[in-house]
Amino acid sequence: MREDRQAVLLQLAEEIHRAAAIVIGGGSGLSSAAGYDHYHWSPAFDDILGPFRDNYGFPSPMAVFYYCFSSFGAEWAYYSRYIRAMWDAPTGQPYLDLRAMVSDKPVHVLTTNVDRQFFRVFPEEQICAFQGDFGYCQCSQPCRDAIWENRSLVEALTAQLDGVSLPEDAVPRCPDCGRVLVPWVRDDTFLEGAYWHQAWTATMIFSGTG
Numbered sequence: 001m002r003e004d005r006q007a008v009l010l011q012l013a014e015e016i017h018r019a020a021a022i023v024i025g026g027g028s029g030l031s032s033a034a035g036y037d038h039y040h041w042s043p044a045f046d047d048i049l050g051p052f053r054d055n056y057g058f059p060s061p062m063a064v065f066y067y068c069f070s071s072f073g074a075e076w077a078y079y080s081r082y083i084r085a086m087w088d089a090p091t092g093q094p095y096l097d098l099r100a101m102v103s104d105k106p107v108h109v110l111t112t113n114v115d116r117q118f119f120r121v122f123p124e125e126q127i128c129a130f131q132g133d134f135g136y137c138q139c140s141q142p143c144r145d146a147i148w149e150n151r152s153l154v155e156a157l158t159a160q161l162d163g164v165s166l167p168e169d170a171v172p173r174c175p176d177c178g179r180v181l182v183p184w185v186r187d188d189t190f191l192e193g194a195y196w197h198q199a200w201t202a203t204m205i206f207s208g209t210g
């Protein structure tokens, strides 16, 4: 079995070496291998999100995204802590290894990962975050075609946390319509706007399917 794997890896290395360009399809296993398992509790998030896990009994960090909170303050308390953890997390070794493996090739990334790790190792214009990314917010309506990078926002919000609560008046809202902002991650309000379409079109052109 071990020899079989070795043969597969050698073949893969050869294919990468011979390739003129590479499209990377990145899924959650890559982040899990980096220690950032969003679908099970793991050390990377235990300490940071433990108070929320204990308070609500969430089965995993990502499960919270589908939970109906009783207030926007409670919801954004979690979002702010979770999203900040993603911003603050060191770049995962598998991502660094991946970048090194393809460093001499034209590369484009199509990913369903939403935890910013790909943005650490490849330029933004080479990435299509098909399901969005927690590093951006959008209007929950959405009333306009805009997403906002949220690092400074979640740093400010986490400074106002009281345990698992955030004051309601600190909840971030759309500057135009006043509705609550939500993470730019696919749900029933997900914004497939200009940014998303540009990235998707670039992916199709790069892969020769567009």
Ligand SMILES: [Zn+2]
Pocket (backbone or CB within 6 Å): 139, 140, 141, 142, 143, 144, 174, 175, 176, 177, 178, 179
């Ligand atoms: Zn709005």
